[in-house]
Amino acid sequence: MDxxxxxxxxxxxxxxxxxxxxxxxxxxxxxQQLQDESNPDFVVEVVSLFFEDSERLLNELAKALExxxxxxxxxxxxxxxxxxxxxxxxxxxVQKVCIAFRNYCEEQNIEGVKPWHRCLKCLQQVKLEYSxxxxxxxxxxxxxxxxxAAGGSIPT
Amino acid sequence: MGISTESQFHVLAVDxxxxxxxxxxxxxxxxxxxxxxxxxxxxxxxxxGVHEDDQSNPDIPxxxxxxxxxxxxxxxxxxxxxxxxxxxxxxxxIKESSSLRNIPVVIMSxxxxxxxxxxxLEEGAEEFFLKPVQLADVNRLxxxxxxxxxxxxxxxxxxxxxxxxxxxxxxxxxxxxxxxQQQHHHLQQQHSNSNKRKALEEGLSPDRTRPxxxxxxxxxx
Numbered sequence: 134m135d136x137x138x139x140x141x142x143x144x145x146x147x148x149x150x151x152x153x154x155x156x157x158x159x160x161x162x163x164x165q166q167l168q169d170e171s172n173p174d175f176v177v178e179v180v181s182l183f184f185e186d187s188e189r190l191l192n193e194l195a196k197a198l199e200x201x202x203x204x205x206x207x208x209x210x211x212x213x214x215x216x217x218x219x220x221x222x223x224x225x226x227v228q229k230v231c232i233a234f235r236n237y238c239e240e241q242n243i244e245g246v247k248p249w250h251r252c253l254k255c256l257q258q259v260k261l262e263y264s265x266x267x268x269x270x271x272x273x274x275x276x277x278x279x280x281x282a283a284g285g286s287i288p289t
Numbered sequence: 290m291g292i293s294t295e296s297q298f299h300v301l302a303v304d305x306x307x308x309x310x311x312x313x314x315x316x317x318x319x320x321x322x323x324x325x326x327x328x329x330x331x332x333x334x335x336x337x338g339v340h341e342d343d344q345s346n347p348d349i350p351x352x353x354x355x356x357x358x359x360x361x362x363x364x365x366x367x368x369x370x371x372x373x374x375x376x377x378x379x380x381x382x383i384k385e386s387s388s389l390r391n392i393p394v395v396i397m398s399x400x401x402x403x404x405x406x407x408x409x410l411e412e413g414a415e416e417f418f419l420k421p422v423q424l425a426d427v428n429r430l431x432x433x434x435x436x437x438x439x440x441x442x443x444x445x446x447x448x449x450x451x452x453x454x455x456x457x458x459x460x461x462x463x464x465x466x467x468x469x470q471q472q473h474h475h476l477q478q479q480h481s482n483s484n485k486r487k488a489l490e491e492g493l494s495p496d497r498t499r500p501x502x503x504x505x506x507x508x509x510x
Contacts, residue, residue, distance in 0.1 A: 160421050163421070218306055
């Protein structure tokens with residue numbers, strides 16, 4: 134059972150680091166609480182939906198910022214969605230950059246002042262944090278899969 | 290967690306965000322409610338059998354005697370910020386409808402705006418949840434939902450209610466809950482002075498015991 138114990142430790146340590154580094158917050162624990170024998174893949178399902186939806190939103194945002202005249206209400210609406218879904222799965226760092234992005238968009242509703250390159254920078258930050266957390270979560274799920282395959286169970 | 294005995298309560302959840310719909314559905318199902326989710330206020334009204342045109346003339350019944358089956362809804366939980374019809378707009382439409390106004394409505398929002406919260410409560414919302422919604426919030430739905438059922442069915446529910454309140458709550462929620470409770474308490478004090486609404490409730494409550502269609506379907510639109 135050494136392999137299982139090792140994988141369990143790896144999983145616990147990795148998960149702890151994600152919380153410590155702020156990638157995930159309490160809400161992620163809440164998701165895990167909603168997973169049980171009747172819904173054993175709930176977390177993976179929700180997170181997969183989050184990945185799909187996020188990629189769509191990032192595309193929409195890139196498009197919106199390419200326009201000659203940027204529709205900031207549209208941009209704000211997309212970022213609001215992104216903020217909401219990241220908050221719902223506990224992706225704390227993504228949520229934070231979304232908040233910063235929104236604040237920035239609100240500031241820009243001043244006549245004649247539309248520095249789109251700074252908005253683009255906000256978008257880049259969101260993209261970065263998103264890909265970081267995506268990477269982390271995919272790694273997390275991989276370890277879980279290995280653990281289960283080795284005959285272990287995910288520690289609660 | 291009960292299965293069949295609890296399946297009589299049906300919740301309609303309204304949210305334009307896909308992930309939030311998935312989450313609220315799971316939260317509600319975990320609490321043994323039947324769930325229907327829709328992604329807009331308009332779809333919610335369609336589901337409830339309300340047609341926009343009827344609202345203007347109070348003499349015309351708001352709900353068409355449909356050829357398709359009506360499903361009874363015991364509670365509506367809706368997001369506040371939605372494109373087109375907001376959760377607040379939806380709340381108003383429901384409260385304006387003679388057939389729907391007794392269905393308890395709960396609002397959810399990611400933003401903690403006191404004026405928004407009080408506006409919703411004044412308009413008749415039972416609760417206002419801050420997102421992300423958690424199991425502890427969903428546990429608070431029970432007393433509101435139970436008001437819509439005849440008294441003799443309450444006995445079965447009592448046991449399950451206690452069981453569910455025993456579910457663990459997390460430390461970090463304390464702050465959030467305290468804040469929410471403070472606001473809620475303050476607003477409830479204001480709210481309880483609304484005699485108009487109380488009179489409505491008392492006057493109409495006998496109608497709520499009238500049996501309606503309940504075919505036990507769970508649908509996801």
